[in-house]
């Protein structure tokens with residue numbers, strides 16, 4: 001008896017077949033080529049989804065990998081973290097972030113670290129953070145934007161995000177510019193091949209990582225001494241981590257590795273989200289007019305020099321719709337790998353233990369089933385509830401982005417100060433986006449700026 005179409009497709013998708021490219025490499029070359037050109041969806045995922053459906057098999061970097069798309073698959077694989085799958089990072093990331101960072105943790109130790117990190121982003125944590133963030137952003141604009149008529153928005157937001165994570169989240173004061181370059185060197189190696197020969201990106205990153213370690217260990221020990229001498233926990237993440245260290249719940253290596261990981265997780269993601277938000281606003285003047293009205297109203301109710309509050313940020317509803325629509329169309333992270341820790345049955349498919357699973361943001365963000373007319377920029381679609389697990393720039397389940405609230409604050413507060421204080425325009429409206437491995441504007445998105453005051 002002939003198998004039905006569905007069965008034919010199913011066995012084809014999951015059989016290790018001859019059209020999967022070379023035995024070890026599989027489709028890795030095609031994948032990387034598409035990634036570098038920021039064409040992962042158009043050149044890699046979409047053609048295969050058209051041919052095989054939302055779930056298909058490929059082979060990437062030596063691993064049989066099942067690519068999954070759609071809200072049901074996202075929900076299944078994300079919420080079954082630790083039960084059926086675990087997150088799976090390349091060797092270079094693990095070596096550079098450290099084996100003790102949250103991304104390598106499972107079960108109770110994951111819960112413990114995550115609890116400490118997210119406790120700084122509770123309502124009371126965020127209430128205290130908003131004025132600190134306003135101060136960091138205004139200082140940054142004062143030092144890097146004032147008296148300039150052109151700046152690189154991407155470069156500027158990278159430096160700013162770095163400062164915000166250290167100053168506003170951890171409470172580690174830094175000299176502007178110091179450590180930034182060293183961290184950048186670590187980040188450049190995070191997804192490069194793990195070849196530790198002099199001159200390779202990975203070797204440079206390893207060296208930079210040990211420089212950072214020295215500085216951080218110094219900070220941690222100073223903080224520990226002060227807290228053991230009676231200094232109160234100040235609500236910042238460094239003091240919360242050191243308090244847990246003193247209580248014996250975590251180790252010094254865990255503190256170091258998680259500082260490095262959080263800077264990494266925050267850095268290119270938030271700065272890309274911010275630069276693309278400005279790009280979308282430049283290309284959609286009607287949206288910009290609405291957004292500007294929202295911020296002018298908030299600014300008019302403030303005295304000169306008065307910082308924003310969490311209440312003000314909550315009023316930036318349309319701006320958050322713009323930012324979400326921007327991340328739907330331009331997700332900073334294209335997806336993430338998992339490893340099956342047991343044989344998995346999903347929608348009639350069997351995914352054997354040890355295989356990789358790759359969920360992608362594009363697969364649901366560009367699906368008209370969830371987002372009608374998916375390629376058009378329409379921020380107000382977020383005025384209505386969105387089906388769960390269809391909008392996933394921050395992932396979902398137990399590994400949902402732990403810095404989601406920080407990223408949101410960073411985007412909204414920066415947009416506020418820029419649009420109320422500057423006229424701006426893109427230098428290259430059609431600037432291409434590259435990926436290595438995260439997306440970035442190829443020329444750093446220069447913008448022309450001039451000061452403006454409220455009418």
Ligand code: HEM
Pocket residue numbers: 087102103114165169262263265266267269270273332333336337392393394395396398399400401402403404406407
């Ligand atoms: C627009 C900005 C950001 C985006 C798009 C983003 C996206 C993501 C995504 C997709 C994940 C899940 C990865 C997976 O499932 O494998 C994730 C995890 C994570 N993110 Fe973010 N992120 C952003 C900003 C931040 C910031 C600012 C921080 C912290 C300072 C942060 C910290 C983390 C951490 C710690 C995890 C791992 C959570 C865990 O394993 O429990 N992220 N992020």
